[in-house]
Amino acid sequence: MDYGFTQLQTEIAQLARELAEKKLKPLRAKADHDEKLPMEVVEEYRASNLFGLWLPEQYGGTGGGVTDLALAIEELSKACGGLALPIATSALGGMPAFMWATAEQREKWIPALASGEKLFAFALTEAEAGSDATALKTTAVLEGDHYVVNGSKHFISTGEVADVYTVAVTTNPKRGARGITLLLIEKGTPGFTFGKKEEKLGIRANTTYELVFQDCKVPVANRLGGEGMGLLAVQETFDYSRPGVAAQALGIAEGALNETIPYLRTRKQFGQPVSSFQAIQHKLADLATKVEAGRALVYSLTLAMDKDYLKAVENALASGASVHDELKKLKTRRWTKESAMSKLFCSDTAMEVASECINLCGGIAYMRDFPVEKYMRDAKITQIYEGTNHIQRNEIAAALIKEYAAG
Numbered sequence: 395m396d397y398g399f400t401q402l403q404t405e406i407a408q409l410a411r412e413l414a415e416k417k418l419k420p421l422r423a424k425a426d427h428d429e430k431l432p433m434e435v436v437e438e439y440r441a442s443n444l445f446g447l448w449l450p451e452q453y454g455g456t457g458g459g460v461t462d463l464a465l466a467i468e469e470l471s472k473a474c475g476g477l478a479l480p481i482a483t484s485a486l487g488g489m490p491a492f493m494w495a496t497a498e499q500r501e502k503w504i505p506a507l508a509s510g511e512k513l514f515a516f517a518l519t520e521a522e523a524g525s526d527a528t529a530l531k532t533t534a535v536l537e538g539d540h541y542v543v544n545g546s547k548h549f550i551s552t553g554e555v556a557d558v559y560t561v562a563v564t565t566n567p568k569r570g571a572r573g574i575t576l577l578l579i580e581k582g583t584p585g586f587t588f589g590k591k592e593e594k595l596g597i598r599a600n601t602t603y604e605l606v607f608q609d610c611k612v613p614v615a616n617r618l619g620g621e622g623m624g625l626l627a628v629q630e631t632f633d634y635s636r637p638g639v640a641a642q643a644l645g646i647a648e649g650a651l652n653e654t655i656p657y658l659r660t661r662k663q664f665g666q667p668v669s670s671f672q673a674i675q676h677k678l679a680d681l682a683t684k685v686e687a688g689r690a691l692v693y694s695l696t697l698a699m700d701k702d703y704l705k706a707v708e709n710a711l712a713s714g715a716s717v718h719d720e721l722k723k724l725k726t727r728r729w730t731k732e733s734a735m736s737k738l739f740c741s742d743t744a745m746e747v748a749s750e751c752i753n754l755c756g757g758i759a760y761m762r763d764f765p766v767e768k769y770m771r772d773a774k775i776t777q778i779y780e781g782t783n784h785i786q787r788n789e790i791a792a793a794l795i796k797e798y799a800a801g
């Protein structure tokens with residue numbers, strides 16, 4: 395389907411598709427087995443300027459928005475949902491850093507984010523604060539020109555590999571959700587270490603780590619927005635980042651179909667290709683229809699949200715204000731409902747497609763030699779991170795009921 399992408403967006407998708415075929419596919423099985431991110435993949439992304447797709451040219455990006463980012467994530471995920479992640483997690487950690495930064499902070503942090511010289515990551519979740527992020531306990535106490543941070547985060551994607559962590563802390567535990575603040579904390583800062591490395595079901599090519607902070611001194615200049623603005627920054631970030639998870643899910647679903655359909659054409663039983671059985675054909679038709687519906691949802695959303703985003707970025711560069719403040723001035727709408735819908739629908743679709751592809755191929759697809767089982771393992775996470783699908787449903791329902799209450 396043609397969603398009206400620009401020439402540049404079409405070229406980004408093509409570039410990512412080629413990279414996925416030529417560079418990711420040969421590496422994915424070993425990276426999955428070793429549970430290690432091969433740094434040559436990050437080098438490829440840097441060389442192809444994929445870290446700066448959603449950032450302005452002024453800082454070394456390519457001047458696009460969420461659509462450009464989603465297209466790249468989708469194409470890379472067709473080969474491997476785990477190897478695609480550094481692009482997505484650096485954007486997730488980088489979005490609050492870019493959107494809430496002052497002009498001075500942008501100058502300091504964004505060129506390295508855009509070039510991929512520094513990978514960003516996002517650290518919200520704690521052992522006792524998952525779906526309820528407001529229960530977080532990592533504290534930051536102001537002492538002169540720095541905060542002293544104590545606590546830990548767990549399940550942090552691209553952990554240990556990433557260079558800069560956007561960390562949610564509480565600067566005022568008594569205020570609960572209103573005490574949450576975001577700080578940028580660099581790898582190598584004294585008092586910041588990595589704890590447990592997780593062993594996972596899927597996206598094993600991406601490292602998942604615990605972060606530990608013990609009397610870690612972080613300059614006040616690394617704070618994003620004011621104290622207590624962290625939860626709003628996180629919520630706004632999810633509006634823009636969840637379509638990226640949806641795109642990852644779509645890529646995984648399409649990748650599973652891309653491995654399955656050629657096999658079904660060549661595999662013969664009862665003297666004919668398995669693809670000639672109508673039961674198989676109807677299942678393929680249903681799965682492909684859901685994937686296309688997911689694409690329509692994701693890209694109609696990203697193309698709409700990019701209009702406001704790109705305008706706010708342009709205004710922020712001219713005024714020196716933050717992108718968040720410029721979005722506010724534009725009186726733009728929040729995309730929480732549609733963003734949650736895109737992640738909910740596409741992640742459930744990815745899980746269904748990958749699982750059904752195993753059914754369609756039969757026993758071979760249960761084996762590690764055949765790439766389809768990995769798609770099912772990788773698909774699962776898209777239903778969990780950046781808010782489980784229960785939480786997406788909660789958010790969709792809350793928005794819906796509010797709309798009806800407003801009349």
Ligand SMILES: Cc1cc2nc3c(=O)[nH]c(=O)nc-3n(C[C@H](O)[C@H](O)[C@H](O)COP(=O)(O)OP(=O)(O)OC[C@H]3O[C@@H](n4cnc5c(N)ncnc54)[C@H](O)[C@@H]3O)c2cc1C
Pocket residue numbers: 483515516517518519523524525526548549550551552594602775778779780781782783784785788
């Ligand atoms: C591989 C991986 C990578 C991750 N990467 C990151 C990362 O980079 N940064 C980061 O900050 N976090 C990351 N996470 C954390 C992830 O976002 C959380 O795991 C997720 O938000 C769910 O939190 P939880 O695991 O604590 O589950 P819980 O919150 O303990 O949920 C348990 C169950 O209860 C359900 N539930 C909870 N509350 C409600 C409710 N109100 N209504 C209905 N059902 C509810 C949940 O849906 C789930 O089924 C990652 C997780 C994984 C597994």
